[in-house]
Amino acid sequence: MPYTDILNPTxxxxxxxxxxxxxxxxxxxxxxxxxxxxxxxRDIMDVGHQFSLNWADKLASDARKLKWYYESYRGGLFxxxxxxxxxxxxxxxxxxxxxxxxxxxxxWTVQGVLFDEIPLSPMITYPSDWADDAVWxxxxxxxxxxxxxxxxxxxxxxxxxxxLSAQCFVNGGTVTxxxxxxxxxxxxxxxxxxxxxxxxxxxxxxxxxxxxxxDFFSSSAQPSSSLLTVQNVPLxxxxxxxxPLHAKDSASTGYSVVxxxxxxxx
Amino acid sequence: MPxxxxxxxxxxIMSARSGPAPICLLDVLCLDGTSYHWGxxxxxxxxxxxxxxxxxxAGQAFQPANYDTHYYPWLLSGTEFHHTRSQQSYQANIVVQxxxxxxxxxxxxxxxxxxxxxxxxxxxxxxxxxxxxTEFEQHxxxxxxxxxxxxxxxxxNGLFNSNDYDGNPYEVSETCQWLYASLACxxxxxxxxxxxxxxxxxxxxxxxxxxxxVFTSAPSVASVSTxxxxxxxxx
Numbered sequence: 305m306p307y308t309d310i311l312n313p314t315x316x317x318x319x320x321x322x323x324x325x326x327x328x329x330x331x332x333x334x335x336x337x338x339x340x341x342x343x344x345x346r347d348i349m350d351v352g353h354q355f356s357l358n359w360a361d362k363l364a365s366d367a368r369k370l371k372w373y374y375e376s377y378r379g380g381l382f383x384x385x386x387x388x389x390x391x392x393x394x395x396x397x398x399x400x401x402x403x404x405x406x407x408x409x410x411x412w413t414v415q416g417v418l419f420d421e422i423p424l425s426p427m428i429t430y431p432s433d434w435a436d437d438a439v440w441x442x443x444x445x446x447x448x449x450x451x452x453x454x455x456x457x458x459x460x461x462x463x464x465x466x467x468l469s470a471q472c473f474v475n476g477g478t479v480t481x482x483x484x485x486x487x488x489x490x491x492x493x494x495x496x497x498x499x500x501x502x503x504x505x506x507x508x509x510x511x512x513x514x515x516x517x518x519d520f521f522s523s524s525a526q527p528s529s530s531l532l533t534v535q536n537v538p539l540x541x542x543x544x545x546x547x548p549l550h551a552k553d554s555a556s557t558g559y560s561v562v563x564x565x566x567x568x569x570x
Numbered sequence: 571m572p573x574x575x576x577x578x579x580x581x582x583i584m585s586a587r588s589g590p591a592p593i594c595l596l597d598v599l600c601l602d603g604t605s606y607h608w609g610x611x612x613x614x615x616x617x618x619x620x621x622x623x624x625x626x627x628a629g630q631a632f633q634p635a636n637y638d639t640h641y642y643p644w645l646l647s648g649t650e651f652h653h654t655r656s657q658q659s660y661q662a663n664i665v666v667q668x669x670x671x672x673x674x675x676x677x678x679x680x681x682x683x684x685x686x687x688x689x690x691x692x693x694x695x696x697x698x699x700x701x702x703x704t705e706f707e708q709h710x711x712x713x714x715x716x717x718x719x720x721x722x723x724x725x726x727n728g729l730f731n732s733n734d735y736d737g738n739p740y741e742v743s744e745t746c747q748w749l750y751a752s753l754a755c756x757x758x759x760x761x762x763x764x765x766x767x768x769x770x771x772x773x774x775x776x777x778x779x780x781x782x783x784v785f786t787s788a789p790s791v792a793s794v795s796t797x798x799x800x801x802x803x804x805x
Contacts, residue, residue: 347590445588543700
């Protein structure tokens, strides 16, 4: 069954759910906290969004079509568009049965149908509202934990003016087998880093596949900006790896590469 | 298996107050040489061991780029792993999904039938995806506990289980434990001994510990131990 099948292709389509529906995201991490002290948490699963949908006063043909979607896509995926939420698309299926109830002549109501977004599913359009839906992932989180790992090679924490993180993860950039890793739950990402006259270039891998090259060079020191955007990534647990290329702009005086921050689509 | 050596980087990542949970990875090398790689998330990682690819793979629509490094998200749980300092035996529990496949033949159930899983070697790891290092690793052998149409339960035994081996049938004793006139005894005089070294006629076949104490010089009173010693002699 195709994820390209859209339940509600237009804002006026009769299968649009009643708006104001519950938008829920299941808890995907463990939290523990001592009586006194900061909380601890671990990401443990990659569950997608969940919506509880209602359709009031629909024609019998619409109710039958909703039931068809439930039956047809129990083993497949279709797309739901959230027009109230800016037209964002979700790939998933109904996980609870569609049970139309007659309310008057040729009027049927369907209530409490759960739509589950399925992780790792392809999408017609991947989420792209970076201002409203993306979250920041810094080198150091607010509790002071370093969230980036030195997978190989020597990486050091350094304070860089204009960076988003209090301290960035910096590598000399001359060893191409060096690597720093970041693991996140979400869709696509934007890699943010400060640039300057003494920086080199690096390749970025997502789940071991190269997705782009980043040049940290600029003729003068610049504050952190988005250097790479990878948007078309299905929801899931992803590992981003930054590897220096031991390459640089001809005007650069060094090869160093910097990991500052990620903006992760959620 | 001993715990893997932790790098300072892994220790720092593990001790952070937040971050991703470790991912469970299971490598199985069956007695017929086929290998399986299962995890609780679909992930590419370096396997502990590889083998031949199962025939099942050829009929699948999804073909991973590299079967040996692709972990199918089939592992539901791996629990009750223990490390002890003794030879205490235990059995951990590994649960694998058995829902995928078709109505008549589940994937995992078909593998159980077609592959020598009983006694298969396994390596179970808790893999830190951030540091890309192993937090915990256990090797052992699988035994099939139950197969249902939802999941398959494996028992996971350590590589060494003292219950699987016969103990030494002999005792540490001053008494010879050969049967008189047996091939090991070697005496043919038809005159049974008393299983002591003193009565043995084939002393180079004597199967016991000699415990005679011979003083080669007369000790002085001062050099004789005054500690009481209890010696139990069987003969």
